[in-house]
Amino acid sequence: MSSLPQIPFASLRDVVRGRVVLPADAEFEDVRRPWNLAIEQSPSAVVEAVDADDVAAVLRFASTHAVPVTAQPSGHGATGRADGAILLRTGNIDSISVDPDARTARIGAGVRSGDLQRAAAAHSLTALPGSSPVVTVTGAALGGGLSWFSRRFGWMADSVLAADIVLADGTIRRVDDSDPELLWALRGGGGELAIVTSVEVRLRPAPAVFGGRLLWAATDSRAVAEVYRAMTRSAPDELTLWLELLHFPGVEPMIAIDVTYLGLEENAREWMRPVESLPVPLSDTRGMLSAADLGGITAEPTAPSAGLSRGELLAHLDDTALDALVNEPIAPLMTVQIRHLGGALSQPSDSPHGPLREPYAVYLFGVPASAEIAASIRAAQERLIASLPVTGRKPITFLTRSESLADALPVTSLQRLRRLKDALDPDGIIRGNFGLPDAERISSKNFDADMMGTSANGIPDME
Ligand SMILES: Cc1cc2nc3c(=O)[nH]c(=O)nc-3n(C[C@H](O)[C@H](O)[C@H](O)COP(=O)(O)OP(=O)(O)OC[C@H]3O[C@@H](n4cnc5c(N)ncnc54)[C@H](O)[C@@H]3O)c2cc1C
Numbered sequence: 001m002s003s004l005p006q007i008p009f010a011s012l013r014d015v016v017r018g019r020v021v022l023p024a025d026a027e028f029e030d031v032r033r034p035w036n037l038a039i040e041q042s043p044s045a046v047v048e049a050v051d052a053d054d055v056a057a058v059l060r061f062a063s064t065h066a067v068p069v070t071a072q073p074s075g076h077g078a079t080g081r082a083d084g085a086i087l088l089r090t091g092n093i094d095s096i097s098v099d100p101d102a103r104t105a106r107i108g109a110g111v112r113s114g115d116l117q118r119a120a121a122a123h124s125l126t127a128l129p130g131s132s133p134v135v136t137v138t139g140a141a142l143g144g145g146l147s148w149f150s151r152r153f154g155w156m157a158d159s160v161l162a163a164d165i166v167l168a169d170g171t172i173r174r175v176d177d178s179d180p181e182l183l184w185a186l187r188g189g190g191g192e193l194a195i196v197t198s199v200e201v202r203l204r205p206a207p208a209v210f211g212g213r214l215l216w217a218a219t220d221s222r223a224v225a226e227v228y229r230a231m232t233r234s235a236p237d238e239l240t241l242w243l244e245l246l247h248f249p250g251v252e253p254m255i256a257i258d259v260t261y262l263g264l265e266e267n268a269r270e271w272m273r274p275v276e277s278l279p280v281p282l283s284d285t286r287g288m289l290s291a292a293d294l295g296g297i298t299a300e301p302t303a304p305s306a307g308l309s310r311g312e313l314l315a316h317l318d319d320t321a322l323d324a325l326v327n328e329p330i331a332p333l334m335t336v337q338i339r340h341l342g343g344a345l346s347q348p349s350d351s352p353h354g355p356l357r358e359p360y361a362v363y364l365f366g367v368p369a370s371a372e373i374a375a376s377i378r379a380a381q382e383r384l385i386a387s388l389p390v391t392g393r394k395p396i397t398f399l400t401r402s403e404s405l406a407d408a409l410p411v412t413s414l415q416r417l418r419r420l421k422d423a424l425d426p427d428g429i430i431r432g433n434f435g436l437p438d439a440e441r442i443s444s445k446n447f448d449a450d451m452m453g454t455s456a457n458g459i460p461d462m463e
Pocket of ligand 1: 142432
């Protein structure tokens with residue numbers, strides 16, 4: 001792949017119907033950028049595919065010329081691995097077809113979570129949305145995907161019933177139960193094996209959804225964090241609680257409890273009764289919602305923006321961990337979010353991630369307005385993580401650019417994925433945002449292959 005300059009990228013225009021943008025084109029500067037503007041990426045060409053045939057044509061071109069292809073619907077999870085590659089935008093593959101009787105949806109690979117939620121909510125159904133309505137269902141599910149409703153229904157990927165894919169050689173293929181190994185890999189094994197053009201997902205009944213945010217001044221942080229922890233210890237799987245420390249520039253620091261509950265308001269309020277012992281909140285947006293409006297709870301930015309994040313899983317949330325979280329100001333970080341996991345996520349699972357025994361995840365986020373601020377954000381992330389009971393692995397969708405699938409998946413899953421990669425894409429044409437180590441590195445990984453299913457690494461079964 002060293003002779004990239006001689007590759008006739010302009011001839012992609014002869015074989016695809018979607019727009020092809022090359023570095024010499026005026027629009028290139030705009031279209032090459034990922035959603036996360038903190039990540040620089042310099043692809044060789046950008047193709048906005050309109051259907052599976054376009055994707056197949058791109059992959060045949062790429063195989064012929066030995067150039068990598070990276071699918072990137074929007075780039076929330078961009079890592080810079082698109083450098084030199086053909087950047088395949090799937091946003092125009094956006095059809096949604098809901099079968100309310102079967103409780104399934106067939107969606108194009110570019111469909112965003114909020115759009116699927118809207119289509120499902122029209123039938124009192126829900127998919128498994130995360131916090132942001134503008135990430136794609138396919139991109140998140142390929143990385144496992146942590147949803148508001150994962151405690152009740154598992155990984156987003158567990159809801160994937162079938163997928164239409166294009167292999168590195170341009171072959172179009174449907175993957176379902178009749179191809180269990182590849183279906184297993186697509187349910188959370190990352191984006192290294194194939195380009196997905198559509199997925200079929202299971203929907204869940206959601207006749208009633210409760211949710212919202214309670215907000216206090218950071219001076220109440222310790223009390224709020226203790227109440228949060230107490231509520232998570234007895235929460236039913238239908239109740240999901242996140243704790244969020246917030247410090248926006250020019251605004252006094254605050255702390256929030258974000259909630260969703262799959263069920264009736266009176267039951268949700270009963271489970272959350274301990275918050276009534278806290279000082280009166282600055283605001284309380286809790287109430288019944290449409291499953292289409294879940295993206296409003298955390299109100300994360302939907303327009304492209306710059307962010308430096310770091311995600312980790314926590315073995316517990318003891319007093320020392322609470323001290324570390326609330327005793328010091330979080331700045332220069334903007335948000336520190338604790339997500340309660342457990343429930344269905346902790347059950348035995350054959351998914352690539354395996355069960356998540358860790359009861360909490362932490363996500364540390366800052367906006368790197370300058371190189372200096374970026375350095376101080378990284379230092380703050382390191383400092384806080386050093387004082388938290390992190391277990392060292394994390395979901396794929398929480399990985400950062402310096403990490404690989406080996407930081408998320410157990411050895412046995414890495415080995416299975418590597419065998420598939422070698423069989424389906426021996427020349428390494430398809431490049432996901434996180435790489436798959438080679439067989440030798442996987443086998444030398446200092447990682448207990450059984451740790452995902454046991455408490456041997458010190459993770460309590462459940463608090
Ligand atoms: C504000 C914000 C909120 C988030 N909230 C959550 C959350 O609640 N839960 C959670 O789990 N994650 C969350 N994430 C992470 C997010 O799920 C990942 O970034 C994920 O990659 C999806 O983002 P995307 O659709 O922009 O995909 P992109 O970043 O564009 O793509 C990421 C990777 O997915 C793979 N991929 C995507 N589409 C295809 C395809 N069609 N075929 C093959 N491979 C493909 C490729 O490897 C690609 O590099 C959040 C991220 C942000 C920035």
